[in-house]
Amino acid sequence: MKMNRRGFIKACGIMAGYAVLGLNTVRTAAADVMNFVAQRQKSVYDADANSGIYKYRKSQDNPMIKKIYDHKDGFLHEGPCGHMSHHLLHTHYVDRSARVAALKDKGFKFNL
Amino acid sequence: MRQIEGVMYQTNAPKGVDPDGIFFVQVDATRCEACGSCEEVCGTGAIQAINEDGIRQVVDPAACMNCGQCLISCPYGAIYEGVSYVDEIFEKLKDPDTIVVSMPAPAVRYGLGECFGAPTGTYVGGQMHAALRQLGFDYIWDNEFTADVTIMEEGTELIQRVKEQGKKDARPLPQFTSCCPGWVKFAETFYPDLTPNLSSCKSPIGMLGPLAKTYGAHETKSEARKIYTVSIMPCIAKKYEGLRPELADSGFRDIDATINTRELAYMIKTAGINFNSLPSQQPDPILGDSTGAATIFGNSGGVMEAALRLAYEVLSGKKLSNPDIKVVRTHEGINTADVKVPGFGTVKVAVASGLANAAKLCDEVRAGKSPYHFIEIMTCPGGCVNGGGQPLDPEIRASLFRSTVAQINKRFRARKVGA
Ligand code: SF4
Ligand code: SF4
Numbered sequence: 001m002k003m004n005r006r007g008f009i010k011a012c013g014i015m016a017g018y019a020v021l022g023l024n025t026v027r028t029a030a031a032d033v034m035n036f037v038a039q040r041q042k043s044v045y046d047a048d049a050n051s052g053i054y055k056y057r058k059s060q061d062n063p064m065i066k067k068i069y070d071h072k073d074g075f076l077h078e079g080p081c082g083h084m085s086h087h088l089l090h091t092h093y094v095d096r097s098a099r100v101a102a103l104k105d106k107g108f109k110f111n112l
Numbered sequence: 113m114r115q116i117e118g119v120m121y122q123t124n125a126p127k128g129v130d131p132d133g134i135f136f137v138q139v140d141a142t143r144c145e146a147c148g149s150c151e152e153v154c155g156t157g158a159i160q161a162i163n164e165d166g167i168r169q170v171v172d173p174a175a176c177m178n179c180g181q182c183l184i185s186c187p188y189g190a191i192y193e194g195v196s197y198v199d200e201i202f203e204k205l206k207d208p209d210t211i212v213v214s215m216p217a218p219a220v221r222y223g224l225g226e227c228f229g230a231p232t233g234t235y236v237g238g239q240m241h242a243a244l245r246q247l248g249f250d251y252i253w254d255n256e257f258t259a260d261v262t263i264m265e266e267g268t269e270l271i272q273r274v275k276e277q278g279k280k281d282a283r284p285l286p287q288f289t290s291c292c293p294g295w296v297k298f299a300e301t302f303y304p305d306l307t308p309n310l311s312s313c314k315s316p317i318g319m320l321g322p323l324a325k326t327y328g329a330h331e332t333k334s335e336a337r338k339i340y341t342v343s344i345m346p347c348i349a350k351k352y353e354g355l356r357p358e359l360a361d362s363g364f365r366d367i368d369a370t371i372n373t374r375e376l377a378y379m380i381k382t383a384g385i386n387f388n389s390l391p392s393q394q395p396d397p398i399l400g401d402s403t404g405a406a407t408i409f410g411n412s413g414g415v416m417e418a419a420l421r422l423a424y425e426v427l428s429g430k431k432l433s434n435p436d437i438k439v440v441r442t443h444e445g446i447n448t449a450d451v452k453v454p455g456f457g458t459v460k461v462a463v464a465s466g467l468a469n470a471a472k473l474c475d476e477v478r479a480g481k482s483p484y485h486f487i488e489i490m491t492c493p494g495g496c497v498n499g500g501g502q503p504l505d506p507e508i509r510a511s512l513f514r515s516t517v518a519q520i521n522k523r524f525r526a527r528k529v530g531a
Contacts, residue, residue, distance in 0.1 A: 036232045036505055038443060040222045040497035041411045043233035045441070047222075048404035053237065057404035057435040058421045059260035059267075064401040068327065069264065075327045080268035088322040088361050089265055090312040091290075095304035096297065099132070099174035110175050111157035112302045112471060 113192065117227055117374035118504050119183065120192035125200040125369065131355035135194045136178040136348050137500070139168050143190035150182035150191065155467025155491070156298070174301070177467065179294040179491045180348035180500015187508055195351045197342075197369035198379060204340045204369075205248040211339045213328070214249040215320050216240060218256050219346035219410035219496035220373045226503040227377035228387045233497070238392025243380050245393060249342070251332065253324060254395040256402030258316040259409045259418070261323075262291065266313045266415075267422040270486055284309050286462075286477060286484040289415050291315045293353035294491030298467055303474045316409065317343045317350060318359055321366030323399060331398045336364060343370040346410070346499035349491070372501025404435070412465035412495035413442040416488040420451055420459070427456040444493050445469060448484070465490040 047053045056062055069076050076084050100110065113120050126134060139150070139159070146166030150159045158175035159168050159182050170176050183191040204210045225236035241252050269287065276282040290296055290311040299310055313319075321341050329336040343354055353359070354367040371379075380387055395401070405421055408414030417437045424432045439449040440463050447463045462484045464470050470489045476482040492498045 037494040037498045039231075040219075040233035040502075041441075041443065041494060043222050043235050044218075044408055044411050044414070044497060047235050047237070048408050049436070053235070054402070054404040054407060058425070058432070059263035059403055059405045059418060060422055060425065062257075062260045062401060062403045062406075064257060064397065064399075065260050065264060068261070075330075080264040081272065085265055088326065089261065089314055089319045091314045091318065091358055092312070093296070093300050093304075093307040093310055095307070096132070096174070096300040097302070097304045099172075100301055103172055103174060108171060108175075109157065109160075111155065111468075 116196075116198075116378040118189060119374060120189070121196040121198075121375070122192065122194050123199055124195050125197045126195060126355060129355065130357075131352045132173060134352070134355075135170055135173055135176070136351055137176060137180055137183055137191060138170050138194055139191050141167050141169065143188055144168055145188045145190065147187060149185045149187060153181045153185045155179070155181075155470070156302075177294040177297050177301075177491060178349040178352045178500075179467075181492060183348070184498075184500055184502070184504055185508065193348060196375060197371055198375050201342055201369055201371065201379070202382075209338060211250045211334050212248070213251045213253055213324050213339055213341045214244040214247075214344060215253055215255045215317060215324070215341060216244070216344040216376075217317065217346055217350075217410070217496065218259060218407045219499060219502065220344055220376065221407075222410060222497050223346055223373045223502040224377055225387075226506075227374065227381075230388075232506075236387075238394075239387060239390040240376075241395050242390040242393040243376075243385055243387055246385050246390070247379060247383055251324075251328070251399075252393075252395045253320065253328065253399040254402055255316050255320050255343070256406035256409075257395075257399050258320040258323065259406035260403055261319050262313055262316045262409075262415075263405060263418050263422050265319075266290075266311050267419045267426070269311055269313060270419065271423065271426060274485060286482055286487045287311050289486075289488045291409065291415055292490050292496075293347065293349040294467070295470060295489045297349070297352065298470065298491065299474070302471070303478065306474055306477055309477060314359070315353065317345065317367065317370075318353065320399065321354075321359065322362040325362035325364055325366065328399050336362065339364075340368045341366070343367050344372070344376050345370060346373050346496045346502045347492075348372060348500040350501075372499075374501060374503060377503070410496045411441065412444075412490045412493070413440040413447060413463045413488065414495060416440045416461055416463050416486065419486065420461070423459065424451070424453055427459075428454040430454060440488075442495075446472065459486065460484045461486045461488075463488045465495060466493045467491055 144167045159170050162169045221237040221240050225234040273283045288310045325336045351370045354370040359366045405418035442463045446469045451459045
């Protein structure tokens with residue numbers, strides 16, 4: 001894996017930490033922390049698969065979704081992408097390139 | 113300025129202003145140690161050295177996607193947030209004439225507990241709802257409900273786009289997801305020619321705001337004009353999204369205030385609520401119930417997996433017996449997969465987190481070489497669970513670590529200057 005700056009800083013911190021705290025303490029702390037994104041991700045998938053937290057695992061099975069899209073008297077009775085959906089739930093986008101182009105003309109450098 | 117969970121915040125609750133003129137993220141030059149971590153993680157180059165000492169600044173809001181990756185990576189806590197609605201929300205909660213609605217995103221419940229001493233990633237959804245009730249929110253609605261709505265809308269849009277290929281005025285493929293506000297601004301700024309590929313769906317919070325003030329108001333017999341919607345996000349860029357002028361389809365501003373996970377923790381602590389002793393509670397129905405498909409929006413690859421759980425059943429007419437579609441789960445980088453759907457064929461998908469990876473996929477689409485039907489992009493590596501508004505990585509926060517790195521850096525710089 002390519003070591004980025006954050007990884008480098010962490011590695012420095014850990015190496016310096018060895019000197020201060022001793023090997024074992026630091027090793028445990030480092031292992032815990034280096035994976036913190038993975039730990040949050042795992043917790044998300046565990047909750048998804050835990051029927052005690054989420055009774056249903058597919059959006060189309062959510063009873064409140066069935067209610068709002070009900071063909072007879074649902075608020076979005078025309079179904080997804082219907083008229084009301086387009087009014088409330090869909091949007092449009094704006095070209096924002098001009099300001100960055102102007103900055104580049106002034107000599108600013110960006111990654112793109 | 114005040115400190116909230118290790119991050120400095122400016123008290124600033126903008127209304128009706130152009131969000132393009134605001135620094136949502138900025139460097140306090142007096143605290144910057146010139147280490148360069150921020151520049152390393154920034155996908156656009158918006159944060160750069162402004163003098164010979166290497167002191168960094170976000171040079172212009174136009175180039176900044178407000179993702180906050182620089183902020184959560186700064187070992188010195190030198191980067192602050194420019195917008196905070198915390199005081200205004202406390203006032204609205206006290207006002208008997210205002211109906212205050214809470215709208216937390218999926219990833220908040222996997223980060224919030226850390227501010228109260230729980231191990232990284234601990235799920236605290238039930239306590240979060242209880243805390244919001246104790247804070248005095250009138251309705252505990254949940255952005256996870258509109259994550260489910262997003263799947264219905266965005267999945268349907270994808271199926272429509274696939275079917276209309278070859279016809280006149282067909283919308284282009286691949287379809288990009290539009291849930292991540294950093295990515296949406298990035299596409300608008302650097303790839304405006306590709307915005308027809310962006311799903312026209314608002315993000316889940318962009319949907320919950322207007323639904324709260326129309327459907328929610330109707331179902332609870334509330335006056336829509338009295339409703340004040342609070343978006344609670346793992347994200348800083350959502351503060352920008354909430355101010356977009358076009359998000360006013362309910363007849364009012366759809367989203368009145370946006371805070372992040374750290375600010376919610378601050379509000380709970382300020383109100384004197386003992387979070388760890390709270391019982392687990394459910395959100396209010398109508399706009400509160402959700403599914404596992406909604407909660408995985410917090411992970412990179414989650415929107416994709418949730419959408420495939422719908423697309424598979426709609427396209428094949430069959431039940432998907434095992435909803436786990438693990439091939440699209442993404443920790444970092446780009447993930448691609450061919451998903452075989454009986455009676456339809458192969459759906460080709462890609463998932464990317466991080467803007468550098470997004471740019472690679474965008475360049476492919478621009479060159480007409482993209483083989484995919486559907487592409488999910490998240491600005492933050494790993495997805496919203498690692499968002500710029502989440503509690504900080506304990507190692508980045510550790511003072512021992514910070515001071516050691518400071519010493520290493522000073523020595524390093526001294527050597528460089530001396531050489
Ligand atoms: S990460 Fe923080 S200390 Fe390092 S250069 Fe950026 S703002 Fe300065
Ligand atoms: S908020 Fe994101 S885009 Fe803006 S300077 Fe920081 S890392 Fe770069």
